[in-house]
Amino acid sequence: MNYKIRCKIFQKLFLACFALVLAGCAGREPEVRSVRVEVPVLVPCKTQAVAVPPWAADGLKKSDSLEVKVRALLAERRQRIGYERQLLVAVDTCR
DSSP: OOOOHHHHHHHHHHHHHHHHHHHHTTTTTOOOOOOOOOOOOOOOOOOOOOOOOOOGGGGGGGGHHHHHHHHHHHHHHHHHHHHHHHHHHHHTTTT
């Protein structure tokens, strides 16, 4: 077979297949259906800002005794734990 004849046969087959595909799509009516999509929506968090406490060790001086420094650091540790709990509560209210 000649190359030109093969090309013409291929073109005719391609057009016939294309016409069948279009006819198949045109014969069916589109299906209408409702789809519910749940999308999370950002909501602004309404909490009060947690105030940073005045830390107990901020007022320490170099000349203070070791006992005073240790007591201030232990008090500051308790303050930090309480402050962290307040922050966690503020974060949990926004979830």
